[in-house]
Amino acid sequence: MARVQVQVFDEFLVSVEAGWLTSVAETALCVEECEQEGLISVVIADDETVSGLNIDHRGLETTTDVLSFSNVHSGTYYGTDSRDAGVFDFVLPPGHQSGLGEVIISLPQAERQAEEVGHSLLNEVAALVAHGIFHLLGYDHEVESDAVVMQTKEIDARDAMRKNGLID
Template structure:
């Protein structure tokens, strides 16, 4: 029998008048990871901030001087794509410090623009809650190694995002 899956989200909200349901966000990350067959205990950091900070991060890490909706900072070495931890590269799914066997594995961090959440929710005709959940699912897939450089990759990600949200009953209904 496989090990159960648990996700702990450390969420920092820098924007006034924006509330977040931490349990819902953890359920979204958990659903994405469950759909991908992940097990174990994981930790993810999520910073909910504004366009200005996302633009600065986008410039610093991607060389793009424009705001964006979500950025992902995975727990891996970009040079070879291998996952790393405090003591170097780990085999298989052992991303946590081996000396702390009970410690959660660190998946990575997401930075999400609350400005984009609100704007895109209006643009797509659904709630800010749904848009935030979508961006969390999207970012989590990036942390798991997915990208959307090609049409095929984009379609794969879109199907996985929607599968996770559908499983949780998070629809495009404006009130959802």
């Protein structure tokens, strides 16, 4: 299974624990039965960071909850200029595997969404981690039939997280 590396911006260390995030990500990967080796990076960031990445890499000037940057699957660029989201090559040191990619979550946006739907911040973050990981694994929700498959995976991941005591 892929290794999980977690980074939490300092201002959010009291809200989300790195060990918990690692367990959440590993649970989502186990649901998928992913055998791919390498690294998945999960970052808990602020609105400004995620918005900047959304503009730069997707061409969307809006705050979003989660972004996935896959090293395997290219994304869609929605901006008005003519570039493609999949044209960025990541240069790694010799001997390092690229892994699956990176999931970046805006914790303030996750807080707003959790309050809006009436569940805990941890439940919302767990759902976003799973959603981001399934994007890294090639799932998408642009077409209804694909969305159903991805949503089923997310439900299975949340059920496994509940069973493991990671969320309520």
